[in-house]
Amino acid sequence: MSFLNKLRLVLSLGQGINSLTHGLIEAEAGFDPLHLFGEWFGHAQASGVALPEAMTLATASKDGAPSARIVLLKSFDHRGFIFYTNYDSRKCRDLEENPHAALICHWIVLQRQVRIEGTVERTNQEEAAAYFRSRPRGSQIGAWASTQSAPLDNYDHLVLKAKEWEQKFKGRDVPLPPFWGGYVVRPLRIEFWQGRANRLHDRLVYERDGSGWKITRLNP
Numbered sequence: 001m002s003f004l005n006k007l008r009l010v011l012s013l014g015q016g017i018n019s020l021t022h023g024l025i026e027a028e029a030g031f032d033p034l035h036l037f038g039e040w041f042g043h044a045q046a047s048g049v050a051l052p053e054a055m056t057l058a059t060a061s062k063d064g065a066p067s068a069r070i071v072l073l074k075s076f077d078h079r080g081f082i083f084y085t086n087y088d089s090r091k092c093r094d095l096e097e098n099p100h101a102a103l104i105c106h107w108i109v110l111q112r113q114v115r116i117e118g119t120v121e122r123t124n125q126e127e128a129a130a131y132f133r134s135r136p137r138g139s140q141i142g143a144w145a146s147t148q149s150a151p152l153d154n155y156d157h158l159v160l161k162a163k164e165w166e167q168k169f170k171g172r173d174v175p176l177p178p179f180w181g182g183y184v185v186r187p188l189r190i191e192f193w194q195g196r197a198n199r200l201h202d203r204l205v206y207e208r209d210g211s212g213w214k215i216t217r218l219n220p
């Protein structure tokens with residue numbers, strides 16, 4: 001079966017599932033988009049889809065030029081959506097100059113997309129250190145070895161740097177690099193998109209309104 005046919009199969013399967021449900025209804029979606037996100041994320045985890053926590057992060061330079069890449073959603077709570085990265089990377093140069101970001105989660109087998117837009121701020125270093133400690137040692141060493149987004153002469157140089165850091169931290173815990181940590185994306189707008197038959201999809205947008213949220217349904 002061709003890749004395109006497989007994709008069609010997945011999409012039609014999703015439509016079949018959705019036709020058994022009644023889509024995304026305001027009364028069931030509730031007033032709190034973070035609660036709804038939690039439900040959808042739980043469904044994505046339960047669906048068996050690979051890396052449900054992978055999301056696109058879009059940033060823009062101070063001149064407004066956009067760029068996007070995948071990062072992993074490591075947690076979310078009342079503050080917003082948290083990912084970890086190298087603070088000297090290109091994305092972070094953007095975020096320091098222009099502290100606005102957009103995130104996309106896409107769970108294809110569920111025919112769902114969540115679009116998040118908001119402002120960013122760094123997590124505190126205790127929180128970043130706690131997450132860093134939970135990572136495999138190889139990833140911790142890799143974080144020290146990589147000057148993320150800077151040019152690299154050749155791959156062997158990176159491997160050599162990793163070996164040097166491994167030696168340096170031999171016999172002890174790998175500490176949090178000072179140039180590494182998290183960002184919280186504090187949402188101002190969250191859109192939930194549920195695919196439905198005949199392109200009559202659901203789109204519910206939550207926009208910050210004082211301490212609550214204004215909910216609007218959009219045409220698909």
Ligand SMILES: Cc1cc2nc3c(=O)[nH]c(=O)nc-3n(C[C@H](O)[C@H](O)[C@H](O)COP(=O)(O)O)c2cc1C
Nearest residue numbers: 054069070071072083084085086089090091092149
């Ligand atoms: C599945 C996947 C997960 C990734 N997770 C992260 C992540 O959590 N943090 C991160 O900094 N980069 C992650 N990356 C790498 C980024 O996509 C990107 O290459 C890197 O962060 C450098 O981006 P920048 O030059 O725009 O800063 C991931 C890539 C993929 C494909």
